[in-house]
Amino acid sequence: PPHTQSYGERSLNFTNPTAKLILETMERKKSNLAVSVDVTDKHDLLAIIDAVAPYVCMIKTHIDIIENFDFSLIEQLQHLSHKHDFLYFEDRKFADIGNTVALQYSGGVHKIASWAHLTNAHPVPGPSIIMGLASVGLPLGRGLLLLAEMSTKGSLAVGEYTEEAVRMARRHRDFVIGFIAQTRMDGVGAAGDDVSGEDFLVLTPGIGLESKGDSMGQQYRTPREAVYESGSDIIIVGRGIYGTDPKAIDTITRQAERYMAAGWAAYLERLA
Ligand code: 5IU
Numbered sequence: 001p002p003h004t005q006s007y008g009e010r011s012l013n014f015t016n017p018t019a020k021l022i023l024e025t026m027e028r029k030k031s032n033l034a035v036s037v038d039v040t041d042k043h044d045l046l047a048i049i050d051a052v053a054p055y056v057c058m059i060k061t062h063i064d065i066i067e068n069f070d071f072s073l074i075e076q077l078q079h080l081s082h083k084h085d086f087l088y089f090e091d092r093k094f095a096d097i098g099n100t101v102a103l104q105y106s107g108g109v110h111k112i113a114s115w116a117h118l119t120n121a122h123p124v125p126g127p128s129i130i131m132g133l134a135s136v137g138l139p140l141g142r143g144l145l146l147l148a149e150m151s152t153k154g155s156l157a158v159g160e161y162t163e164e165a166v167r168m169a170r171r172h173r174d175f176v177i178g179f180i181a182q183t184r185m186d187g188v189g190a191a192g193d194d195v196s197g198e199d200f201l202v203l204t205p206g207i208g209l210e211s212k213g214d215s216m217g218q219q220y221r222t223p224r225e226a227v228y229e230s231g232s233d234i235i236i237v238g239r240g241i242y243g244t245d246p247k248a249i250d251t252i253t254r255q256a257e258r259y260m261a262a263g264w265a266a267y268l269e270r271l272a
Pocket of ligand 1: 239
C-alpha cells in the first residue's frame, strides 16, 4: 500500500508530472509541509513565503484575497518557487460546469493555470468539472485534487459523496493526482474494480499543534494524527504557523521549522 512506501518511491506510481515533482521535492527537502498563506497584502504574502519556503514542499494560496494584486506578483511568486524549490497549490475550489471552470482556470485577472502547479475542485458537478479543468491543465502538465472531505464541522462531503469523488478521480488518473481529505482513500468505493497499484496523494488541512479549532467551524488535528494515524501525505498549515501577526517573521519561521519537523517525524514513524 502507498502509505508504507517512501515519497521518492511513490513518484514512480504516477504518470502526471506535477505528482512526480511534488513527491521528488518532498524527498529532496525532507518536508511534507504545505503552508497556507491566507493574507490579503501582497508584500506580506511574499515576505511570509520567503521565510517559510526552506521548510516546505508546497505553498497554498488564495490568490483572490489579495487586495493589491497585479500580475507582477505572479512573477515574484515564481521567482520564490525557483529560489526555494517548492510548488504552488491555488486553493480555488472550482465548482461550476466544465466550460465555466475552464475559463476561470485559464483566464480572468489571475490566470491560475499559468502559474499554479496544483489546484482543486469540488466533485459536486460530476465528472464534467474534471474534463473542463483538464482541457486547460493537462497540456500544461498541471495536477488536480478533488475535495473528498473537508475539515469543517458538519461537512456534507462524507459517505457516498466521498466514495463517488474517489470513483471520479479513478477514471481520470492522468490529471487527478489526489484528494483533499482527512484520511487515506485507497480502495474507497472500489466495488468490483481493480484498484491494485492505485496511488493518490492525500493533502490534509485543519492541522494545528495547539488549537483544536476556531470560532467558525474549523477543526484541527495534529501532524501525527494526520500523517501517522490517518496516512495523510501532506499537512496543510495556516494560522498555526503565521498566527495573527503576518509581520512577525521570526516567529513564523520558527513555527514552520517546528511543523516541518513534526510532519516528517510522523512520516518516518509511519514507514518504520
Ligand atoms: N481548507 C480547510 N479545510 C478544508 C479545505 C480547505 O481548512 O477542508 I478543502 C483551507 C482553508 C484555509 C486553510 O485556507 O485550508 C486552513 O487554514 P488554517 O490552518 O489557518 O485553519
